[in-house]
Amino acid sequence: MSGRAASPSLRPRLRSALVLAGLGALVAIVAVASLGLGAVAIAPGRVIGLLLHGRPGPGPEPLLARDAAIVLDIRMPRTLVGLLVGAALLQGLFRNPLADPALVGVSSGSALGAAGVIVLGHAVAGPGPIPFAALPAAAFCGALAATVLLYAIATRRGRTSIATMLLAGIALAALAGAGTGLLAFVSDDRQLRDLTFWTLGSLSGATWAKLAVVAPLLAAILAASPRLARALNALVLGEAEAFHLGVAVERAKRLTILAVALAVGASVAVAGPIGFVGLVVPHLLRLTIGPDHRLLLPAAALAGGALLVAADIAARLVVAPAELPLGIVTSLVGAPYFLWLLLRRGAVLDA
Numbered sequence: 001m002s003g004r005a006a007s008p009s010l011r012p013r014l015r016s017a018l019v020l021a022g023l024g025a026l027v028a029i030v031a032v033a034s035l036g037l038g039a040v041a042i043a044p045g046r047v048i049g050l051l052l053h054g055r056p057g058p059g060p061e062p063l064l065a066r067d068a069a070i071v072l073d074i075r076m077p078r079t080l081v082g083l084l085v086g087a088a089l090l091q092g093l094f095r096n097p098l099a100d101p102a103l104v105g106v107s108s109g110s111a112l113g114a115a116g117v118i119v120l121g122h123a124v125a126g127p128g129p130i131p132f133a134a135l136p137a138a139a140f141c142g143a144l145a146a147t148v149l150l151y152a153i154a155t156r157r158g159r160t161s162i163a164t165m166l167l168a169g170i171a172l173a174a175l176a177g178a179g180t181g182l183l184a185f186v187s188d189d190r191q192l193r194d195l196t197f198w199t200l201g202s203l204s205g206a207t208w209a210k211l212a213v214v215a216p217l218l219a220a221i222l223a224a225s226p227r228l229a230r231a232l233n234a235l236v237l238g239e240a241e242a243f244h245l246g247v248a249v250e251r252a253k254r255l256t257i258l259a260v261a262l263a264v265g266a267s268v269a270v271a272g273p274i275g276f277v278g279l280v281v282p283h284l285l286r287l288t289i290g291p292d293h294r295l296l297l298p299a300a301a302l303a304g305g306a307l308l309v310a311a312d313i314a315a316r317l318v319v320a321p322a323e324l325p326l327g328i329v330t331s332l333v334g335a336p337y338f339l340w341l342l343l344r345r346g347a348v349l350d351a
Contacts, residue, residue: 016295017199023302030306034079034313035071039321042067073208079309081206084218085271086308088263089278097259105172106146106260110268111199112176112183113142119196120184132211133154141267146172151253169316201272201327203312214266221263222301228255229293236291274327276334277304277311294324 035051036042044062051160056064117138127351150172154165184195231252234242239249267274282300290296311333315324 007032009053011077015289018187018209019289019295019299020241020302021297023306027302027306027309027347029078030309030313031083034309035075037313038075038316039071040066042071047071077095077208077211078203080215081211081270082203082309082312083305084222085203085267085274086277086305087222088267088309089274089304093219105150105169105176106143106264107268107273108173108180109114109146110143110243110261110265111273112179113138113140113145113265115180116142119187119191119300121347136217136266136269139269141175141210141269143265144258144261147257151257156273159344161260171264199272199327200325201274201330202315202323202325203271204323206270210270214270215261215328221259221266225259225297225301228252228296229297232256233291266341273328276330276338277308278332279341280337281307298317331346 002251030046032044036044046067055068055072076249081146111205114135117134121134150165150168154170167334180199183191187195231242231247231249234247235247235249235252237245242252243249280305282296285296285299285303289299308330311329312326315326315329
């Protein structure tokens, strides 16, 4: 009897383990493909061999030395940044399938902060290169300001209106875009090239040095986000209901705002504003595995990383040897999906 009684409780755990294992395998496959595909194609067997054994010793065959440099020095940091950024765009924290950070102005605010450092950094810090750590800090401040302002506008009497959030997000994105445009107007040629990176989004600038700066921050956010799962599950029922269930609603909202701002700020700092990753993945997962954030958040992190790296592969291959901006690829996928969400019966905006 005890075995029979215990079996139903094991089923959700087994299902969760199978879902996460499948997504983990998908991430591994996409990562190997990312390391092997590009202007120079490298066989999966050689990619896996380099990952297992590392850089070859002195005097290797020239092709092996070339492949090692491409995989370990160029494509590896790019792939890891893609996995982290895709995982960190945790749209599930916004508690609504339509409230993507790119759509509600958070990414635009983050990009404005980074653009300010690119164009005005030398005027403040003086001559010499601007420390890369300044970019995540400025991008985070921009994302935090946009997120706090967004929630302040959209929240009345303790209730956050998603309709107001989306409309206010459009206005905030327009204001941030105007600020970024003004900075582009007063920038020089080098600064303008850097700004193009931010406005279109790309992983081409990823290096081990940049990864070392943003990886600890993004990893900390991803590790801490499951702690919000219980509160987010309760908040789905409404803020009053969550309060009666023992959730510290305001504290949970503050932590959510901080997590979103940190994740978007760090992601924009290293890859530019990339939209719709946080829209497509969590909503599809909600339809397939349910709304439980204890499973949804880690599953969305894995699937988001896989999607962004897959989009980066497409950006490298579609117009090879040139490269499409990553933001264009994700928008081509995400914008039609967003329209489908709006037209789908039941996907109405709650007032």
